[in-house]
Amino acid sequence: MPKLKTHFEAGMTVCLKNMMGCLVGQENKKKTHRSLAKNILNINKKIKPHLHIVDGLIAMEGLGPTRGTPLRTGVVIFGVDPYLIDLVCARIAEFDYKKVRTLKAAEDQGLLTARHREFADSLDLSGVKRRFKEPIANAFASFIHSPRRQKYCLAVRNTAAFNYLCSTEAFGKMLFLTGLRQDNFIKDEMRFEGFKLKRELCRKGCTKCADYCPVELKLPQTIEDRNNGCIGCQYCFLACPTKAIEFKGELGFMAEQIRQYDKITREVV
Ligand code: SF4
Ligand code: SF4
Structure with missing residues (x-):
């Protein structure tokens, strides 16, 4: 499921770029970068999902796909035409679609047509449009990632x-x-052994952990019960506004994710 996000190499990543997830293995992903926009279109010519559903409830602006800022946009967009959906998403973000490399390449190849533009123009997006900050990398990363030097x-x-x-x-x-790499990878796996509730920090009347639990556990009351049916998604742990939920085990790669995103995650939920 594509997220509505800015992307410093592609401009935006929505339905078209999301199909890169169908490639197996890092080697295939690397090959795609030889001509990113054209190869993304090649994937989309071969793999055509019956339905695209874009999760834009919380989008990302700025230096996406991972170093941007969450933005509550509150939209879900679905349809069968990835070119049209990506164009509509560019309109929602108030981006010039020609700056979105996949859309520019699609237009050059006749895949994005005047009919797409007319349809997108006919939609009333006034209630959902937000000017997203553009994904501008620092001068060094921009120089290296320029399509001319790629x-x-x-x-x-x-x-x-x-x-x-x-x-x-x-x-x-x-x-x-x-800025050449957007993530600081830690190879260690996470080892999750359960949670401990710091009762003194738990706010009376707060329901955040229960609201975000995808398996609807009775939280925080049952959080320490190892047989409560928890699937270990960590949403409750990441959403708790007072850090009352303590992780037991080894965080592994999650330690870096928390270092980078903890503050903005808790703010946005
Ligand atoms: S989210 Fe945190 S503060 Fe809120 S009820 Fe759960 S444990 Fe308590
Ligand atoms: S980790 Fe996920 S499944 Fe487990 S209690 Fe927290 S929100 Fe629910």
């Missing part, structure tokens, strides 16, 4: 030596700090 950068990126360096923690951190 094939040279990919030639370096795909060498065995560079791949080895990328797998080291120190080099990964450096790429993150320069």
Whole structure:
């Protein structure tokens, strides 16, 4: 299910870019980057879901896909035509669709037509339109990721030596700090052993943890019960406004996610 998000390489990522998720393995994803917009269209020519549903309840603006800012837009968009939906999403975000690389390439190939534009123009989006901040990377990352230089950068990126360096923690951190990598990967898996409720921090009358629990557990009362049917999604832990829910086990890769997104996640829920 695509999220409504800005994307510093593609402009926006909605239905069209989301289909990259159908590629198996990092090697195939890397090949797609040789000509990102055109290859995304190639995937969409082969794989055509019957229905696209865009989750825009909470979207992302700014330096997406991972270093942007959540934005409560409150929309769900669904339909059968990914070109039209992506165009409508660009209109919602008040983006010039020609700056969205996938839409520009689709227009060049005749996949996005005047009929799409006319239909999008006929929709009254006044209640949902929000001017999203554009995904502007720093000067260094923009220089490296420019489409004109991309094939040279990919030639370096795909060498065995560079791949080895990328797998080291120190080099990964450096790429993150320069803005060339959007995530600081930690390879360690998470080991979840349950929760402890800090009762002194739990606010009377608050229902956030129960509201976000996808299996509708009676929270926070049953949170420490290991046989309560918890699926370990961590939503309650991440949504609690007072940090009354303590994680037991090893956070692993989640530690970095929490370092980056804890404050904005709790603010947005
Ligand atoms: S979200 Fe936190 S503060 Fe609210 S009821 Fe649950 S544990 Fe208590
Ligand atoms: S981790 Fe997920 S499933 Fe488990 S109690 Fe929290 S919200 Fe519910």
